[in-house]
Amino acid sequence: MKKLRSGHFRVGRRNFVRITAAGAAGVYFTGCDGGGGADASVPSDGGLDASVAIERVRALVIGSGFGGSIAALRLAEADVPVTILERGRRWDLQDDFDTFTTTQRPDRRCAWMHREPVLPGFPPVSLRGSPYVGLLQRIFGANIDVVCAAAVGGGSLVYSGLMLQPPRAAFESVFPSELSYEEMDTVYYPRVRAIMRPGRLSDRALGAPQYAGARIFIRDAEAAGLDVERVPCAFDFDRIDEELDGAFPFAQATVGDYLYGLNNGAKHSIDRVGYLTMAEATGRVTVRPQHQVVEVGARPEGGYYAIAEVIDENGRPQSVTRFEADALFMAAGSMNTTKLLLKARRDGTLPGLPDSVGQSWGNNGQRILLRGNLSEDTGAEQGGPACIFIHHHDNPEGVIGMEYGPAPIGFEHNCLVHATQGVPERLGSLQLDAMGEVEPVWDRANDASAGRAAHHTMQAIMDASEGAIVTLPGLNDPSITFHPLGGAVMGRVTDTYGRVNGLAHLYVVDSALIPGSTPASNPFWTIAAIAERCMDTIVAEDFAP
Helix, strand or coil: CEECCCCCEECCHHHHCCCCCCHHHCEEECCCCCCCCCCCCCCCCCCCCCCCEEEECCEEEECCCHHHHHHHHHHHHCCCCEEEECCCCCCCCCCCCCCCCCCCCCCHHHEECCCCCCCCCCCCCCCCCCCCECCEEEECCCCCEEEEECCCCHHHHCCCCECCCCCHHHHHHHCCCCCCHHHHHHHHHHHHHHHHCCECCCHHHHCCHHHHHHHHHHHHHHHCCCEEEECCECECHHHHHHHHCCCCCCCCHHHCCCCCCCCCCCECCCCCCCHHHHHHHCCCEEEECCEEEEEEEECCCCCEEEEEEEECCCCCEEEEEEEEECEEEECCHHHHHHHHHHHHHHHCCCCCCCCCCCCCEECCCCEEEEEECCCCCCCCCCCCCCCEEEEECCCCCCCEEEEECCCCCCCCCCCEEEEEECCCCCCEEEEECCCCCEEEECCHHHHHHHHHHHHHHHHHHHHHCCCEEECCCCCCCCCEECCCECCCCECCCECCCCEECCCCCEEECCHHHCCCCCCCCCCHHHHHHHHHHHHHHHHHHHCCC
8 A cells, every 4th residue: 555645545446355255245254143133242343242244345434415425426436336334214205105204294204213203393292103213313412402314315305405505705714724615616516516406496386375485585585685596406396396286195395394305206315316326326335224333443454344233113223243344434424423433432443533523513503583473374384395595694793594494383374484504603512421322512602693693684584574583492492403513523533535634544524524514504515515525535545546
């Protein structure tokens, strides 16, 4: 292996082929049947229980969201076989239009190992048959809760797909100077856009009765002199028009019920459209659903390992597999990538891991506000997805972006949801609790300016039109975020290409790289663009033949 000036090593095809006598199939067992079950003994690298299967792979990716899927695709295109481990299940669209649950009639499919739905603003109900490998996990903290996804395709199954690019000055105030905004703007944002094929809400849909709330939101923003647009979203908006025509058994997107996934296929989740689909189509990428990684570490002879519990639909371990690889890509999202790295530092399984793991974590300055007391009927079930956005970059309290967030939360017919993203002035951290679970450490003063900016924009709208900020329990609480960012931040834990400092061939390629915010925008486009940038350099320098 040739050492690069950066301190990393070039791994050529010849080096990767050192995969033991198991060969390309990469599977062998110690012991009998590999069925460790819930009581399987899974020691660290020092030894293995006889019931643990061992599988040797060339490149291992933990997580199948944007970062993991982009890593897998670009490696596969470089002729590197990839195995992706994903804790969630695969959600294939069914002909009966019943793949996903709905917010109005939630069942166990909505929640990852919870007995109640985790979305704020909805009344709690008991989920029969839970715990289950459902779509959304809620991680509880003392001053903030986090909602994140668990599924093949990651957060793309539950996002709104808004393609928003942070303004230049705000971007440069957050990210390291080595991350060129010019390069992102001209190369990587356009690359992601081309793959995700966004569309816009049609004039016809905007004029439909179901979109009265969207029309009011636009009109009132324009009255306040704000920059408001119909944002490109990773959606097939022809399906929205077809839904208005009654083409499907029941309405979903057009009544605001798009949060858990869309049974008509309108949402461009990457397990169907884009990166993961492209990666699997290469024939060099294998996705292992319901493989929950519980430990990662370095191998004394070189490379890395990950120990995964193979779980059933109720989360019960059925067997345990130890995956061994020459290169390991962490892409389980801010919370779970950081959790695995924090455990590795605690247990000493990744010697030399930077001390800054867990630091520089933030909530994207997110707020959810409810504007009520409107004189016009906004509809109790308002058409979605969230695709109308206000850019308030000259807000005197700080740069802010505000989206109209239609949702069937059963409020009065005179309310609109306004969700904002800003920039925290200080960041928090992630740590392990006594049970080894990740929890956010957050001071609510960290993003006080983002809260003031959100209220300033809302007040400008109300001054120019009407309404008042009203309360719906859990909905407009500032202590929850859907946009966790950071924990293994570039420039601290990694270089600006996601290579972990001091540990060759260990990479972070997901939202854990982001220093707390993607200013005034939803994160997915920036996360994906940064992952593309990382992989361009990683493949060229670390995987050259």
